Amino acid sequence: MVTVDPREWFDGRARVMFVHAHPDDETICTGGTLAALAEAGREPLLVTLTRGEQGEVTPGPLAALVKARGIAVVRQNELRTALGMLGVTRHAFLGVPPARAHGLPPAIYEDSGMRWGDDGRAEAAPGAGPDALTSVPAVEVLNDLLAAAHQAGAQALVSYDGGGGYGHPDHVLAHRAARAVAQALELPFWETVPDPAAEHTAEADPRRESHDVSPWLDRKVAALRAYPTQLTVDGDDIVHVGGQREPIGRTESFREAPQPAPGSHGPAPAA
DSSP: OEEEOGGGGGGGTOOEEEEESSTTHHHHHHHHHHHHHHHTTOOOEEEEOOOOTTOOOOSSTHHHHHHHHOHHHHHHHHHHHHHHHHTOOEEEETTSTTSSOTTOOOOOOBOOOOEEOTTSSEEOOTTOOTTBTTTSOHHHHHHHHHHHHHHHTOSEEEEOOTTHHHHOHHHHHHHHHHHHHHHHTTOOEEEEEOOHHHHTOOOOOTTEEEEEOGGGHHHHHHHHHTOTTTEEEETTEEEETTSOEEEOOSEEEEEEOOOOOTTOSSOOOOO
16 A cells, blocks of 8 residues: 555546545545645546435434425535535536436436445345436446546546445445446546555555545535534544444545456456
């Protein structure tokens, strides 16, 4: 693993497209890197696949606001505020131009929902609706994401690892779609991975990079505070709506996925 200044990622010039499943994922996983790239004038593009329609809401008075306005509207407003804190100006929801295949009317892909499995990881919940991200034809999602990357002039893509981080089905699909688009355009694809310190491992991985985002931590924390329906900032930790506690990452780690072998018909298996 190597440590790099996030402003110099991809030789300090390439335009990077981030693919995240729901509002708040971009800040939790990659907020410091997004802020660094934005500060350096690198104009990162964020594509959010859904509006988080199935998200729970933190207990308290915000529940009444969500009931009155709808969780999708509230989470969109939270995302807008968070991106302002990070300095990110280039954003699109999948299904809406510029993240929509040419000639098609706008579409809304909905949060597929999840439940916790016996192994402590998220898994698909029964009864996802026909407009859920994991229910619509995969080719439609791929074409929209391909359009976004092409129109943005993306030179690299970033999303989750093959397990979707913690297993949410929308995260898993985000990985597959983003990696397929990167392969189609012959672009590097990077997976977000846990900080090695958090994993308590010293295993060397030459494809892994660590970004020290301490200089942009204030922006990341401010962006996290923009999501009061989803989490609470408690000191150096995030407390999620379900009560799970997670340290706010001062380091954000990424791993470059191996390129598919010549003549193969899909991404190489995740390492």
